[in-house]
Amino acid sequence: MYRFDITNKTEYLVTKGNYDVVKPLAYDEKNESVYFIASPENPTERYLYKTSAKGDGKLIRVTPDVLEGSHNYQISTKAKYAFHSFSNYFTRPMQALVSLPNHKFINENQNMIEKYDLEKKKDHPLEFFEITTVDDVTMEGWIVKPKNLDKNKKYPVLFYFYSEPAGQTGVNRYGAGNNGLYDGNLGEDGYVYVTFDGRGTPSPKGRAWRKAIYRNIGRINVRDMAMGAKAVFEKYEFIDTSRVAVHGWSGGGTATLNCLFQYPEIFHTGIAVAAVANQLTYDNIYQERYMGDPKESYQDYVDGSPIKYAKNLEGNLLYIHGTGDDNVHYQNAEMLANELIKHKKIFYMLSYPNRSHGIREDGAYPHVRLMFTDFLRKNCPPGGR
Template sequence: MKKLTVLIILMALYCLPMQAQPGKGIRWSIDGKSYFKATPAGIEAFPLSGEAAILKIPAASYHSLPIRDFYFSGDEKKILLYTNAKKVWRYETRGDYWVLDIASGKLQQLGKDKPASSLMFAKLSPDGSKAAYVSGHNIFVEDLSSGAITPLTTDGTRRFINGTFDWAYEEEFGCRDGFRWSPDGKSIAYWQIDATRIRDFLMIDNTDSIYSFTVPVEYPKAGESPSACRIGVADIQTAKTTWMQVPGDQQQHYIPRMEWVPGKNTLIIQQLNRKQNNSKIMLCEAASGKVRSLYEEKDSAWIDVKSRWDDDNIAGWDFIRNSKSFVWVSEQDGWRHLYNISAEDGKATLLTPGNYDVISIAKIDEANNVIYFLASPENPTQQYLYKVSLNGGKAERITPANEPGSHEYKISPYGSWAIHEFSNAYTYPVSENLELPGHKSNGNIVLNAITKSAGAPNKPEFFQITTVDGVTMSGWMSKPTNFNPARKYPVVFYVYGEPAGATSLDAIGAGRNFLYDGDMAADGYVYVSMDNRGTPLPKGRNWRKCVYRKVGLINARDQAMATKALLQKYPYLDPQRTAVWGWSGGGSMTLNLLFQYPEIYKTGIAIAAVGNQLTYDNIYQERYMGLPEENREDFVKGSPITYAKNLQGNLLYIHGTGDDNVHYQNAEMLLNELIRYNKQFQFMAYPNRTHSISEGQGTFEHLSTLYTNYLRTHCEPGAK
């Protein structure tokens, strides 16, 4: 139901089928002066100073295995190679692993007795003598010298999961890698997820055999208790697990974060209650399992976990001062700010005062006493690099003022170098290496796609519009080729509108419709997208969280009232040719707009939509809507099926029957309501396609053609 925005931007550029697999992460050298990358020649080191790349490990050393990813040992004497990757839900997180000893050239495969492509999250021990991995929902440790393999757990099953996670934890918390080596390499801390009480949702496969069969997914719907979760520490020598004595009912809380405190035999965890509005940070003694609470905060709506503000990365904990404190993010004063939390008494000290949001942390450079972070106090559609003292104070912008748009920085371990990536709505992504804090480029700019298109005639225009409710929304508008303001044009709105993503960002992809087969501007369409309240723009806590228990109502009204204001403000927008479309949460928004505001929207295309909020998973839906047993009426009021009887315009509804995220049952529930009220519509089911509707030969072409033909037929292109 989420995470579509970045994909849409990428597909707008490259016309790729929908996929969520991230690219390889940057592998920094020990000295932080270069980074590593796998090339056809091997693994090469690329100096940030702009010097020629150095071939570190020739491909012949590892027999030209198809490298999916790689990881160096701490001393850079060994390298862990990940190959033959296979998908688990969204990401390719299982495959084969090999260890290459760089000096001797010895190459050995881990887990040779395990099924092919079954190993997950393999990691070398701190001293590089062992490797640990998950296979078949159990954790194993392999001695690299002897090849001996020791199971640390033996009770793992599809529903009883050690060292990784179930569907809901992975999808909603970004939790995938579920175990951590201790700093001394003598033990491993891990999550254990007990999903044995979670009911299976059965998807039906009608195409892969003559007789249909079911595909079970343990999937806790809204209103169902979560999987039970606990944290254990396994001793490498004895394989004995000590369980952390975390208080509370294991099936009524979440533990989305767990790490070792650097240099100590202590774990730090975050516990959320089921409503996710009470967060507790606890310290756990690994040897005894004893737990003490350190820091607690509450919110009348919900509390985001680290993946929301740290680039969707749940791993790591930002300790400083020799582990005496750590940097944390909180919205307790109404803005998303950085705090220094004492590891002794939990005292919180504000580091970034001011009426602005920290978007994400880029780097904590303790040696230079600074924190680099992304923010955009003046324009919520953009983001720039800032720095602030580790002692707190006024933030200083680092990104030059003459580069408006969206900036990302991958900063080296010692904070002196960064890989800087930049794009905006009319500039294709470019990358350069630069020195910090001066933002001095080495002049080696890499073009990631086609060169800039700054002179393009139809670059989108950014605007703000204020609704009758006094809500000011950001958006972009892409106008037709040879635009004439004296004529009237059809307008197509792209929507998402839920807490998981924003669409109005000033980044490449804005103003482009990846699904349209042709040139919308040349065909005479105005293309618009706006972000309503509830979307994760850096506009303060209240902007983001006022939709609590009102998803499907407040966000839909904002979109509708903003559309109404645009139609009144710009006479060239034809109110008789208004279309709206979206995918996932945007599909839900499309349905709500078409059903709740039929006088505004004449045509809608909804893809993979949640038609009934009670069908979606508990972590996401309960976070934003509460518990159905307490306020079921809010789930009903926010669901499109409640308003299906109001359909007046044209609806194309599309869903994959193999969608393990937003289940196909949403389509059939919605269809039943439309049929009940004799509402005519067009429907397309894609057999066995998942939430991305990307599998199978010809799928994207078919989807694009279907979408385009329907839009052209029911929202006639061209000026009038």
């Protein structure tokens, strides 16, 4: 964050230090301080910080240290009060009204510190990890291991990817590790479930990390997913590398296709939903922001699009798309299908008539879950072997 002096026409850095400002929130004019969300120590979490608006102050964490996880705040105009929300992977969302800057809970029955139960962490199957790939890229993520894991056996793994600038999946918040598309419990059925975030995702790891994706969607992020998968295999020896599945929706669907097509030796089964098969079809407010003007970077669009690599499909693919998708247009599904047909590839495709990007209309989503579960279990069988 910068401060601009309109008299001297000069600007100076306010948030000095080796950290990212995830989200600016408020300016306390009386005390000349600024509030913002950041997480200097752990990119999977989010906390409230403040510092002097003069640019000469220390970074001060306002969120209580004991509450590990993801926090958000809506701060009042004079920065005296805030609506505070919090969750982590083993704690359901909480809300409270707090005073600032002391972060005192106004209503005692909303005191998150007293409600917080760290013991629940011990019983939760999810754990966070850090990996470093052969490209010297360090990534954070989470893993959910099978229930009653037998380390003498090998278990199938399902990767969940998004991998683009619009989202981060490896975040410490409630719901992490759950898969709403699977009709059952992945861990109880004997699957390993994994996600991690590579370069280009909005993980607070610096400018170079985020900007590495520029004109590289479909290449650098997919490389990170593939090499990251290999690093996960090395870290967790109970994973069966002959039963590797990947899934994603929207940008995650694009990543799923690219993983299957570009790295068929690693990923064997994929379920992709509403994917951008050809980047030249997607809206300019997003695609040109991260891929540049196609008149100047046309080849980058081509080289990052799954249809270029569709000819390499070796594994099992289920492709799902709503014909009424007004975000990722259905033409992507037809372009992809035509390319796979041209190269005589066996694949499965499911179109939902007049459904939009989320495929929620007219009771369609439960059917998506049925198809997802059936395809995964048939092509990447569960359980230890």
